[in-house]
Amino acid sequence: MNSKIYVGCTNQTTIIIKRLIYFKFSTNNETKMAFRNKPITICGNVLDNMNEAPRGLIDGVMQTYKVRIYWDRTYLNPTDDYIDPLAPWNEDGSTLQVRVGNPEVVTSNNSGYFEARHIPDLNHNPGKVNVTFYFENSTxxxxxxxxxxxxxxxxxxxxxxxxxxxxxxxxxxxxxTGKLYIDPTEDPQGGSGLPDKTVKLVWTDALGNITSLPDALTNSDGIFTVTVPIPRSHPLGVARLHASYGMEEKYGYFPYIKCENTTMFKVVSNTTITMENKTVFKGETVQITGIIRDDQNERPNVTLSISIHEYGIDGELGRVVTGIAGNFSYTYYVGWDKSVDNYTIIARFKGNADGDGSGWYLSSQGTCILNVMARTNITRLSVSELVRGEKFSVRGRLYEDWAGVEGAAVKAGEPVSIILGNRNLGNVPVSTEGDFLFVDMVPSDMPLGEVPLLLSYNGSAYKYSPSSNLTYVSISARTTIEFESISPNGTVTKGKTIIGYVVLRDDMGARLDNKTVSIYYSIGDSTDLVLISDNCTDSSGSVRFTWVFNDVQKVKRVIWAFFNGTTITLQNGTEVVMYHGDSTNYTFDYKIPVKTVPPDYTWVFILLFIILIALLIMWAIYEINKRRAIKNMQRIIRKAADQLVAGNAYAAVIFKAYRQLAATMKKYGYLRKDSETFREFEKAIRVALPIDTQSMDALLSVLEEARYSKHEMNENDRDRAIAALRAVQMSLQRVSLSQDQLARIQQSTKAIADEDEPEILVKDKSGLVKVDDTVLSSAPPSPVTPPVSPVPSGGPVGPAPMQQPQMPQQGMPPQQPPRYPN
Structure with missing residues (x-):
């Protein structure tokens, strides 16, 4: 409404309606378990009285909500410089609480959830902790x-x-041994032992069988010991020892978290491998077998891998897997080049208890001896002829038989037996090349014919197999053929019948019957033989034969006996000698008889007459020479006597006579040409002169004295010499008639020229008479005896009467000595 006094106005007041806040926490206590030195998450939710989380976006404005968290540190003694992510925070700084997290922990706008991490320190006492949460005032x-x-x-x-x-x-x-202790990460001392705590223990074997063990009590260091019996029947495999520690409270709320530990044990077994020694021949395979057993001497019921090795050779020969019964077998081939010897084969089990827990057998190894042998063969290379009682030889070779092929030679010295028939003749060692040569005598009582010859090798333990070589050989015998009797003996006459017996014997002296003996003859030195008979020996081993020679050749005859031997046929068809042949012969002088006529002995008488005449002539010549010698020596003696009578020098006359006598005896053979001694002269003259002993002794005395005496000879000596010479002269005259008569028979006989030479006496101016320049004497010669006139023919023959020498008449001149023929 309008007024002229008051201006209208409005007033708008904003009324903020606040909601109440409360905290909602988890009811799961496990999330509220904190551990020293380990982070924990402190969390919760902020809700309003409408049981809604604070709104994030209000009136278009994003709102932020903060929560302060405090960790009660009543049991800590913090210092002002204590450094912690949750540093103490309070307005007056007097609180014992620890601010958790950042100063403002922002809640989630969606759920009102908030959280903060906190790590209780190592000195934090176990027990309950009050955690305070403050939600800050907001619009x-x-x-x-x-x-x-x-x-x-x-x-x-x-x-x-x-x-x-x-x-x-x-x-x-x-x-x-065990230990119960605080987690080192939660203990200021790094793992203090918990004393006097009871630890429960449980043993579980590989098959799941559970055995409760007695509780163990920790000592002051938290250590305990538990003994666990492992029976013989305990199954192999992983066994577990479970230890546990239960909840205990201290100070009412201060707990120790239950702990447990399980330790695995491997219940394992030692293993033993047993193997069989094997023998194998070269070129063959052998099964190397064995069994592996556990510590209960039982075979494992699992498969195991085993490697096969040969001692001294690197690497493995192969690998085998055992059967579930623990047995294994490995096939091993032995080559031809492997030497004959013993080899060690090793089976190795490496064990399987060191792996990932799948095996429970420890390693082991076993060995066996592999005896590598060789099959052998004997080859007979040669055999000499076998004759009873004579040497024979067998040559052969012993070698390894490589599937029918001659392999390596056996080792030197291996013995080979030689068996002939049923007799073992001995052994012979083989050489390094496997050859052997056996030389021996064939037994003299061996049966003749075909016999087995066995070359036997008995083998060698762990080296070679036995072998033999059987062949059949022939035993033969020498024979002797001889003439048992033959008639006639030595000389056979034309037309006369020869009857003979020939006997045939073997080498034992036994007579052989029913053997063919051939009788031949040959004439002179001819080699042409003519058959007489061809017959078999009788039961006494003899053959009778007869023959008559009627030819006219005057040469020797030879009877021949031949045995050509016998043969047999061996099993292999070979024909060999059983009895060796022999031959002998007998030689006759062949005589051809002449016709029978009366004997004519005229030629005998003529021959005897001629012989008689020749003997007479020889005797006459001998006597003539003898008479000549006597006559010459008579002349020498007479002349010497006449010269002595004539007054010649004594010594010269006697010595000359000695020399002439010696020369005469040498000439007619009574004295040797080189004889010089007087004794030889004496012996010869006693033989040459047939005179009486007295006269001979006197003559020899004169001659020896004249030759050897040194004294002057006087008249007595001269007279004695003259007497001796005259006595010899007279003795010779007694046989002179007979000599003259013999001389008349040989009228044609003439005197030797030097015997007819006259002796000449020479007188020099002084009146000395010389004979051969030898001065004899100046005196007139002594009268000599005149020669004896020969007896007229037809008168008696005998010694002539010796005339006495006549002295010269008074007043007559002395006569000259006569000249006598020599």
């Missing part, structure tokens, strides 16, 4: 206070320790 909402209860808890921890790998074995008792 449309009244301020409000709220409080919620949080709890500070402590985490306890359990630790179980046993070994480095927690492997345990059955049939043992283990001791496990």
């Amino acid at each position: 449309f909402y009244e301020p409000a206070w709220g409080m919620d209860v949080y709890e500070v808890w402590v985490h306890s921890m359990l630790l179980l320790t046993y070994g480095p790998n927690n492997k345990i074995f059955r049939n043992t008792t283990i001791a496990v």
Whole structure:
């Protein structure tokens, strides 16, 4: 309305209607569990009295609402310089509460939700904590206070320790050590032990069987020990030891969080691999087998991988998997180049208990001996002829048989037995090339014919297999054929029958019957043989034959006996000798008889007459020479005597006579040409002169004295010499008639020229008489005896009477000595 006094006016007043605020907190206490040194979220919702969250947009203006949160620190002793994200805040600074979050925690405009993070420090006591919430005054909402209860808890921890790998074995008792302690992250001391606490323990095996163990009580350090028996029948695998610590309160509300720990143990088993020693031949395969067993000597019921190795060779031969019964087998091929020897084969199980828990068997290995052998074969290269009682040789080779092919030689020294028939003749070692040579005598009592020859090798343990070579050979024997008797013996006459027996024997001396013996003959040195007979020996081994020679060749005859031997046929069709042949011969002188006529002995008488005449002539010549020698020596002696009588020098006459006598005896063979001693002269003259011993001794005495004496000869010596010479002269005259008669028979005999030479006496002016320039004497010569006249023919023959020398008559001149023929 208008007025002239008051101006109309209006007044608009804005009335702000505020709503009341309250806090709504979660009823889930688990979200209100706080832990030292671990963040916790403190949260809630702000609602108004309309049970709505404060609006964010009012009258077009976005509103912001703030909540202050305080953590009760009654049990803390903060200092002014304490640094914490929730630093103390109050207007007067006297509160013991801790401001949580920023000074203003903005709520959500949609739900009124707010939150702030807080970390209780390490020194915070366990227990309940009052948390205060303040909603600040706003335009449309009244301020409000709220409080919620949080709890500070402590985490306890359990630790179980046993070994480095927690492997345990059955049939043992283990001791496990544990510790109950505060979580180090929540303990100022970094994990203090909780003393006098009871820890419950439970053991669960791999099959899920649960065994409750006695409770353990911790000591002052929170440590405890529990013993766990592991029975023999405990299943292998992962077993679990579960330790737990339950809730305990202290100071009424201060809790320790229940803790538990489960430690896994591996119940494992040692393993044992057993293998069988194997023998295999080159070029063949062998199954290397074995069994793996656990610590209960039982076979695992799982498959295991096993590697196969050979000792000394790097790498593995192969890999096998066991059956569920623990057995395994590996096929191994042995090549031809592998040496004969013993080899160690190793089976290795690496174990499977170190992996991811899928295996419970520890590693092991087993060994076996693989004896690599070789099959052998014997080849007979050659065999010499086998004759009873004689040497024979067998040559062969022992080698490895590589599937029918000659392989490597066996090792040197391996023995090969030589068996002939049923007799083991001995062993022979093989050389480095596998060759052998056996030399021995064939037993003399071996049966003849075909016999087995066995070359046997018995093998060698762990090296070579036995082998043999059987062939059939022939035993033969030497034979002897000889003439048992033959008639006639030595000489056979034309037309006469020869009867002979030939005997055939073997090398044992036994006579052989029913054997063909051929009898031949040959003439002279001819090689042409003529068959006489061809017959078999009888039961006594003899053959009789007869033959008559009627030809006229005057040469020797030879009877020949031949045995050509016998043969047999071996099983292989080969024809061989059983009895060796032999031959012998007998030689005759062949005589052809002459016709029978009366014997004519005329030629015998003529021959005897001629022989007689020849003997007489020889005797006559001998006697003539003998008489000549005697006559010459008679002349020498007579002349010497006459010269002595004539007065010639004694020594010269006697010595000359000695020399002439010696020369004569040498000439007619009575004295050797080189004889010089007087004793030789004496022996010869005693033979040459047939005179009496006395006269001979006297002559020799004179001759020896004249030759060797040194004294002067006197008249007595001369007379004695003359007497000795005359005595010899007279003794020779007794046989002179017979000599003259013999001389007449040989009228044609002439005197030797030097014997007819006369002796000449020369007288020089002084009147000395010389003979051959030798001075004899100046005196006239002594008278000499005249020669004896020969007896007229037809008169008696005998010694002529010796005339006495006559002295010269008084008044007559002395006579000259006569000259005598020599």
